[in-house]
Amino acid sequence: MSRKDVCVTYILWLFFGLLGVHRFYLNRPCSGVLYLFTFGCFFIGWLIDICLIPGMVEDYNAKYDSMSKTTTVTQVVVQPVYQSPPSPGPYPPQQPYSAPPPQPYGAPPQQPYGAYPPQQQPYGAYPPPQPYAPPQDNYQPQPYAPPPPYTPQ
Numbered sequence: 001m002s003r004k005d006v007c008v009t010y011i012l013w014l015f016f017g018l019l020g021v022h023r024f025y026l027n028r029p030c031s032g033v034l035y036l037f038t039f040g041c042f043f044i045g046w047l048i049d050i051c052l053i054p055g056m057v058e059d060y061n062a063k064y065d066s067m068s069k070t071t072t073v074t075q076v077v078v079q080p081v082y083q084s085p086p087s088p089g090p091y092p093p094q095q096p097y098s099a100p101p102p103q104p105y106g107a108p109p110q111q112p113y114g115a116y117p118p119q120q121q122p123y124g125a126y127p128p129p130q131p132y133a134p135p136q137d138n139y140q141p142q143p144y145a146p147p148p149p150y151t152p153q
Contacts (some may be wrong), residue, residue: 003064006057013053017046022053026060 002024012022037054056086 003061004057006054009053012108013046013049019048022049023056026056028056029068 009022009025012025013123016022018035018040018084020032020040023029023035035041038045040049
C-alpha cells in the first residue's frame with residue numbers, strides 16, 4: 001500500500017470511471033462494485049465524482065499515514081479498591097414495622113393489612129335489593145300533528 005495521487009485517480013476516472021476502477025484504486029470496493037454494475041450509477045455518480053475525488057484521495061492518504069506510523073501499546077492494570085459501606089446519611093435509620101397503635105375506646109377493631117378472609121358486614125346492615133318495577137304512570141303518546149304552513153307577514 002502506498003499513498004495515492006489525485007492525477008492518477010482523475011485519469012482512472014476519465015477512462016475507466018464508469019466501471020468504478022477509480023474507486024477500487026482508492027480502496028472503496030463496495031462503491032466500486034456498485035459502479036461496475038450500474039455504469040457509474042447511470043452516469044450521474046460518475047459526474048459527481050469530479051468534485052469528490054480530491055476528498056476521497058485525501059481520506060485515503062490520511063488513513064494510510066495513520067496506519068504507517070508506529071504505535072506503542074501500553075497495558076494498564078486497574079485494581080479494585082474496597083470501601084466500607086456507605087453511611088446512612090443525614091436521616092436517622094428507620095425502625096422495623098411494629099404493631100399499629102391501640103384504638104381509642106369504642107372504635108371498631110381494625111383488621112390487619114392482608115388479613116384473610118375479609119370480614120363481611122352483618123346481615124341487615126344494608127337494605128336488601130328491590131326487584132325492578134316499571135313506572136306506573138299512564139302516559140299515552142299523542143298522534144303527530146304537522147306544524148301550520150308558513151305565511152309571510
